[in-house]
Amino acid sequence: MESFSGRYKNLLVLAAVLLLQVMGLAMQVRRTVPQSGSDSHQVRLVRYWAVAAVSPFERALLAIGHGTRHVWSNYIDLRRVRRDNDSLRAEISRLRLEQASVAEDARQAQRLQAILAFRERYIYKTVAAQVIGTSGTDQSRMLYIDKGSRDGLKPDMPVITPDGIVGKVKDVFPKESQVLEVSDQTSGAGVVLESTRIRGILRGNAAGQLQMINLLPDERIKAGERVLTSGGDQVFPRGLPVGQVVSTEKDRERDPYINVMIKPAANLLQLEEVLIITQLSDHMTDAQQKDFNEAEATGLTNRRASDVLSEKLPSTQAPGDAAAPDLIHTPEANPNSVPITVKPPPALHPDRFSPPGTKPPALPAAKPPALPAAKPPALPAATKLPNEPAASEAPPHP
Amino acid sequence: MAIVYNSRLDAEEHGFHPLVSVLVPLLALLLQVYLPKYFHGFATFDLPLIVTIFFAVGRRHPISGTLTGAIIGLLQDALSGLPIGINGVTKSIVGFLAASIGVRIDVENSGTRFLLNFGFALLASIIYILITRVLLGTEVPIAWTRELLRAVANGLLAVPLFLLMDMTKRRP
Numbered sequence: 001m002e003s004f005s006g007r008y009k010n011l012l013v014l015a016a017v018l019l020l021q022v023m024g025l026a027m028q029v030r031r032t033v034p035q036s037g038s039d040s041h042q043v044r045l046v047r048y049w050a051v052a053a054v055s056p057f058e059r060a061l062l063a064i065g066h067g068t069r070h071v072w073s074n075y076i077d078l079r080r081v082r083r084d085n086d087s088l089r090a091e092i093s094r095l096r097l098e099q100a101s102v103a104e105d106a107r108q109a110q111r112l113q114a115i116l117a118f119r120e121r122y123i124y125k126t127v128a129a130q131v132i133g134t135s136g137t138d139q140s141r142m143l144y145i146d147k148g149s150r151d152g153l154k155p156d157m158p159v160i161t162p163d164g165i166v167g168k169v170k171d172v173f174p175k176e177s178q179v180l181e182v183s184d185q186t187s188g189a190g191v192v193l194e195s196t197r198i199r200g201i202l203r204g205n206a207a208g209q210l211q212m213i214n215l216l217p218d219e220r221i222k223a224g225e226r227v228l229t230s231g232g233d234q235v236f237p238r239g240l241p242v243g244q245v246v247s248t249e250k251d252r253e254r255d256p257y258i259n260v261m262i263k264p265a266a267n268l269l270q271l272e273e274v275l276i277i278t279q280l281s282d283h284m285t286d287a288q289q290k291d292f293n294e295a296e297a298t299g300l301t302n303r304r305a306s307d308v309l310s311e312k313l314p315s316t317q318a319p320g321d322a323a324a325p326d327l328i329h330t331p332e333a334n335p336n337s338v339p340i341t342v343k344p345p346p347a348l349h350p351d352r353f354s355p356p357g358t359k360p361p362a363l364p365a366a367k368p369p370a371l372p373a374a375k376p377p378a379l380p381a382a383t384k385l386p387n388e389p390a391a392s393e394a395p396p397h398p
Numbered sequence: 399m400a401i402v403y404n405s406r407l408d409a410e411e412h413g414f415h416p417l418v419s420v421l422v423p424l425l426a427l428l429l430q431v432y433l434p435k436y437f438h439g440f441a442t443f444d445l446p447l448i449v450t451i452f453f454a455v456g457r458r459h460p461i462s463g464t465l466t467g468a469i470i471g472l473l474q475d476a477l478s479g480l481p482i483g484i485n486g487v488t489k490s491i492v493g494f495l496a497a498s499i500g501v502r503i504d505v506e507n508s509g510t511r512f513l514l515n516f517g518f519a520l521l522a523s524i525i526y527i528l529i530t531r532v533l534l535g536t537e538v539p540i541a542w543t544r545e546l547l548r549a550v551a552n553g554l555l556a557v558p559l560f561l562l563m564d565m566t567k568r569r570p
């Protein structure tokens with residue numbers, strides 16, 4: 001007669017294998033580090049072996065793919081470089097003007113923060129990394145990047161792209177790291193709606209969509225509103241773009257609450273390169289400070305030109321008015337003055353940047369019915385200030 | 399052609415070169431984590447599951463099917479970031495059942511292969527949901543339509559893949 005173990009050998013082996021794995025699962029659930037969500041040492045070891053076995057092949061595939069693409073794209077790039085160069089120059093000019101107008105706001109914000117003893121955190125150091133793989137399943141939203149502890153990466157460091165946030169570093173191995181995307185169900189980030197300043201928690205749902213959860217219905221929440229990081233999660237610095245509000249949905253499990261669906265700013269489905277923020281600081285980097293100073297200088301120059309114009313051209317403000325701003329106004333000269341948002345001056349004459357059919361705003365203003373005596377004054381050469389273009393050469397309206 | 403074998407002796411058992419037994423699952427795992435980087439929808443497929451079923455029905459040995467499924471599943475868990483054991487348990491059961499069924503039915507037919515993979519993909523989804531809900535206590539919303547579509551997609555992909563992997567078979 002066949003023994004019990006011989007007869008049910010297959011089932012016994014299956015039961016033993018399942019039992020071992022269930023015990024392993026139970027231990028993992030119990031030992032997971034609650035604060036960081038990182039795995040225990042043993043589990044990390046298993047993951048490390050698996051990653052070490054697969055990542056060399058992933059790197060090889062990546063290198064082959066890049067090599068092929070480079071050969072093709074170099075040829076295509078050569079054909080497009082002149083056109084791209086022109087458009088980039090135009091964009092730089094536009095961004096410089098934008099930056100200049102924002103610089104004053106930033107300076108004001110810094111002063112207010114200093115008054116409130118609020119510590120602003122700047123992105124001081126980042127490490128660029130390439131995405132070499134994914135989790136390969138819809139059930140978890142993970143990425144593998146080609147940088148690890150040897151490059152200074154640590155768990156919980158924020159991962160971003162220039163477009164928006166991506167996630168945070170989960171497990172770090174010597175040469176690779178796992179990144180938990182913000183669209184994963186187990187992730188979480190503190191976010192705020194840009195205009196309404198409504199705060200919430202960002203989380204992924206089962207379909208991998210981003211949503212703000214545990215919010216009460218609010219009429220002010222509109223589609224299209226930008227979502228930024230709030231800095232409250234102690235992972236992401238404040239003010240990084242997250243995405244845009246798409247819609248609101250009722251939370252079926254928690255009745256009074258709603259979920260705000262968000263379209264991510266970064267393309268989480270096809271990421272090639274990411275940046276890992278390895279260091280935050282209370283001060284700007286030298287490069288950031290230089291950019292900021294340049295922006296301020298640009299804004300100052302623009303304002304000088306606009307002030308000169310406003311003085312020379314007819315206006316509703318009487319000359320010699322005490323409330324009139326100084327012709328040359330610098331923060332050093334009057335540090336207590338209220339900053340004014342710098343806007344680029346309007347063009348005096350239509351030029352190649354003006355939209356077709358646009359009338360020059362300065363000329364009709366010279367003949368209003370209320371100011372019949374006013375003539376467009378000639379702009380003498382004396383209006384040209386040191387280190388400043390002549391009024392007629394004022395930067396055109398973007 | 400008879401689709402039901404009367405006894406285990408009637409069924410044709412296949413063996414695989416040790417290198418094939420190692421490299422094919424590794425390749426499946428590699429493609430599973432690499433291809434979704436470029437084709438996001440590829441994450442719908444479960445190549446390791448298809449490979450598990452293929453080796454299990456090819457060898458027609460439940461213990462071998464269980465162990466193959468367990469190893470492939472554990473490796474997949476290690477790479478996916480999920481708790482290690484979810485796919486291990488799932489694929490152990492699938493490997494065991496596939497090997498047991500492989501003894502009784504003809505698995506050389508494309509229609510049977512589709513049904514086999516469709517059924518096991520659906521079973522894998524059910525086991526995954528059970529483990530995460532009951533064992534891990536995680537709230538996983540159940541979207542049966544999506545799971546059905548996933549099962550159909552895996553069944554369809556399995557047919558050409560099985561034909562491709564048939565070339566690695568050898569008689570013991």
